[in-house]
Amino acid sequence: MRSTLWKGVGFGLTSGVITTLGVIVGLQAGTHSRLAVLAGILVIAIADALSDAMGIHVSEEAEMEHSTKEQWEAALFTFISKFIFTLSFIIPVTLFEEYTAVMASVIWGLILITIFSFHMARVQGQNPVKVVLEHVTITMIVVFLTHYVGEMVYTLWSV
Numbered sequence: 001m002r003s004t005l006w007k008g009v010g011f012g013l014t015s016g017v018i019t020t021l022g023v024i025v026g027l028q029a030g031t032h033s034r035l036a037v038l039a040g041i042l043v044i045a046i047a048d049a050l051s052d053a054m055g056i057h058v059s060e061e062a063e064m065e066h067s068t069k070e071q072w073e074a075a076l077f078t079f080i081s082k083f084i085f086t087l088s089f090i091i092p093v094t095l096f097e098e099y100t101a102v103m104a105s106v107i108w109g110l111i112l113i114t115i116f117s118f119h120m121a122r123v124q125g126q127n128p129v130k131v132v133l134e135h136v137t138i139t140m141i142v143v144f145l146t147h148y149v150g151e152m153v154y155t156l157w158s159v
Contacts (some may be wrong), residue, residue: 029148057074109139
């Protein structure tokens with residue numbers, strides 16, 4: 001169960017943080033609507049968490065190295081962790097004004113990615129600084145790209 005727990009939590013946390021940050025930043029830049037951002041977070045927490053859980057389940061089945069129980073454990077831990085970590089972004093979005101909410105969300109996401117990446121690197125005997133920098137860089141690329149896509153959409157299609 002330990003490997004399925006860490007696989008599910010690692011995937012759920014990473015996917016939840018990066019996807020949610022992309023949606024928050026992109027929707028905010030593209031709509032300037034707190035309601036759209038909140039709806040996006042809730043949709044990710046449900047639809048994307050279930051989708052990722054099913055993806056992990058199918059991936060585990062395809063490997064044919066894990067029991068049916070382990071496949072479902074990994075799926076369950078993926079769903080629960082993505083659901084919880086995604087919903088945690090509702091807090092800054094509802095507490096703060098537009099710009100501050102986005103910045104607080106990015107900071108919260110980077111904290112989560114950093115803590116998990118550091119822990120994972122240490123457990124695996126890897127250089128934590130290298131692993132953290134790699135994961136934070138990828139996260140920030142998503143943040144920048146989705147921000148500019150949102151701004152482009154707003155500029156091109158806003159009335």
